[in-house]
Amino acid sequence: MTALPILYSFRRCPYAMRARMAVAVSGVQVELREVVLRDKPPEMLEASPKGTVPVLVLRDGRVLEQSLDIMRWALAQSDPKGWLAHDDQDLVLANDGPFKQALDRYKYPHRYDLADGSAHRDAALLYLGDLNDRLAAAPYLGGAQPAFTDIAIFPFVRQFAATDALWFGALPLPALQNWLSALVGSDLFAAIMTRYPQWKAGDTPVHFP
Incomplete structure (x- = not known):
């Protein structure tokens, strides 16, 4: 079990953008881990061997590997804008x-x-x-x-x-x-396009949004 769901993301990926926008508007907090695609973290590959972003690792260990699933998951938790x-x-x-x-x-x-x-x-x-x-x-x-x-x-x-x-x-x-x-x-x-450094194991968690 982790304190927050973990979202592996890459700032410029359109699939990751739409996932981050849905998570941000929902207000459901996740730990954001910015990925460099030529240097993918082993933790992400272990959770999702397909090696593409976004990937959401839920607190119970379930893994969502598709951006639309991540959007719908976030909005199922909270959908303030309908x-x-x-x-x-x-x-x-x-x-x-x-x-x-x-x-x-x-x-x-x-x-x-x-x-x-x-x-x-x-x-x-x-x-x-x-x-x-x-x-x-x-x-x-x-x-x-x-x-x-x-x-x-x-x-x-x-x-x-x-x-x-x-x-x-x-x-x-x-x-x-x-x-x-x-x-x-x-x-x-603007809020979901904030630049974050590449995540490495041991880094201080980035809470998003």
């Missing part, structure tokens, strides 16, 4: 599946032996166009305020936009661009 009332699993699955695949090939074409990622960029735009249409009716997918679906998707749209920010900013997707700008500029996002 995020779970808007959990559009079809949109999230489309984000984590076809959109993420297109994003990776657009951003890192050399990893997939592609001359460039333009075809995959265009494929990703179909999903983003659908999001823009949905957001034309309300500032967030969850309505007047962000909710689970927004936060599950947001870090990946941010990554897409940052690949070529000038090009993205010129797209005729004003509702999506406003949504992204609001989330990037939010106090919640």
Whole structure:
């Protein structure tokens, strides 16, 4: 048994971002362990041999290895903003599946032996166009305020936009661009992007949030 659940995280990983955002908004405290991906701690690999973040080790020893499971666990403990009332699993699955695949090939074409990622960029735009249409009716997918679906998707749209920010900013997707700008500029996002040193065994625990 440990004093707090342990969350292994990496600041710039979009999966870890969405997990941290849900934990932060829930107010459920965890011990945050910042990981360097090229130097993963053996304690994390022992808990989760797959070696990817985020990983949450609960006080009873159970391990959650998927970011969406971590989000839902945190919000099941405490959901003060009512995020779970808007959990559009079809949109999230489309984000984590076809959109993420297109994003990776657009951003890192050399990893997939592609001359460039333009075809995959265009494929990703179909999903983003659908999001823009949905957001034309309300500032967030969850309505007047962000909710689970927004936060599950947001870090990946941010990554897409940052690949070529000038090009993205010129797209005729004003509702999506406003949504992204609001989330990037939010106090919640600023709070979960605090820089922490790489965790090593024996370090003073970092309590989060």
